[in-house]
Amino acid sequence: MxxxxxxDKDKFGEGTDAPPRGHGAFFxxxxxxxxxxxxxxxMSASLPQLRLDLTAPPPAxxxxxxxxPVGEVWLEIGxxxxxxxxQRAGENPQIGFIGCEAYVNGTAKMLxxxxxxxxxxxxxxxxxxxxxxxxxxxxxIARIYxxxxxxxxxxxxxxxxxxxxxxxxxxxxxxxxxxxxxxATDIDDYAAYALARVARSSEFEWTAERQAxxxxxxxxxxxxxxxxxxxxxxxxxxxxxxxxx
Ligand SMILES: C[S@@+](CC[C@H](N)C(=O)[O-])C[C@H]1O[C@@H](n2cnc3c(N)ncnc32)[C@H](O)[C@@H]1O
Numbered sequence: 001m002x003x004x005x006x007x008d009k010d011k012f013g014e015g016t017d018a019p020p021r022g023h024g025a026f027f028x029x030x031x032x033x034x035x036x037x038x039x040x041x042x043m044s045a046s047l048p049q050l051r052l053d054l055t056a057p058p059p060a061x062x063x064x065x066x067x068x069p070v071g072e073v074w075l076e077i078g079x080x081x082x083x084x085x086x087q088r089a090g091e092n093p094q095i096g097f098i099g100c101e102a103y104v105n106g107t108a109k110m111l112x113x114x115x116x117x118x119x120x121x122x123x124x125x126x127x128x129x130x131x132x133x134x135x136x137x138x139x140x141i142a143r144i145y146x147x148x149x150x151x152x153x154x155x156x157x158x159x160x161x162x163x164x165x166x167x168x169x170x171x172x173x174x175x176x177x178x179x180x181x182x183x184a185t186d187i188d189d190y191a192a193y194a195l196a197r198v199a200r201s202s203e204f205e206w207t208a209e210r211q212a213x214x215x216x217x218x219x220x221x222x223x224x225x226x227x228x229x230x231x232x233x234x235x236x237x238x239x240x241x242x243x244x245x
């Protein structure tokens with residue numbers, strides 16, 4: 001069972017039961033502890049260089065967002081502390097990455113990792129990922145990672161979940177045919193909720209053929225911060241690959 005910890009309360013401000021701020025299923029940019037000076041400097045100096053400009057139309061070829069040539073572009077939604085994004089971007093310099101995270105401290109950590117690892121293939125969005133999804137051109141993304149989105153385990157909060165019917169349609173628009181939506185969760189009910197919606201969708205197919213396919217992480221997987229916490233609390237993750245038809 002999911003339990004809100006002091007850590008989460010710090011992260012989410014008022015705790016996950018707090019009444020919504022802002023509109024719809026998103027609650028505005030999230031701020032945790034005061035940023036340490038190095039991170040605050042990165043937020044003011046590096047973030048403006050790396051942040052997407054959603055006020056301008058996207059380039060017809062998204063490769064134009066990156067200083068070095070890239071073959072395709074992958075999107076990570078809600079990268080948290082950025083461990084996964086850092087790893088994948090480091091391993092795949094020929095791929096351009098767009099990372100979205102509304103939690104200010106997460107973006108600051110990501111900027112520090114970009115600097116430490118000299119990564120030139122990442123662009124960031126430090127607010128609601130939905131704005132990026134709607135800005136991106138149709139068929140421009142080869143892979144989307146949605147790793148352990150906020151679980152919203154209570155029935156009355158389900159509509160706040162990132163992956164619902166409408167979002168599947170919006171993600172289908174930006175994925176290339178054959179592109180993948182990779183979704184991980186440790187919440188059985190969220191898994192069932194997503195699978196039911198994918199089953200009804202004419203735009204995605206679930207690639208699994210046997211149980212091991214969703215119980216085994218993707219190749220090269222290293223645990224994220226959230227996954228490590230789930231494991232400590234006795235919940236294991238499931239890894240779903242939904243292919244754009
Ligand atoms: C449960 S955490 C998981 C973080 C990370 N993927 C991991 O596995 O450790 C979910 C993250 O998604 C972010 N998030 C939730 N909704 C978002 C949205 N609409 N746009 C951008 N980030 C969002 C939250 O701030 C949070 O950091």
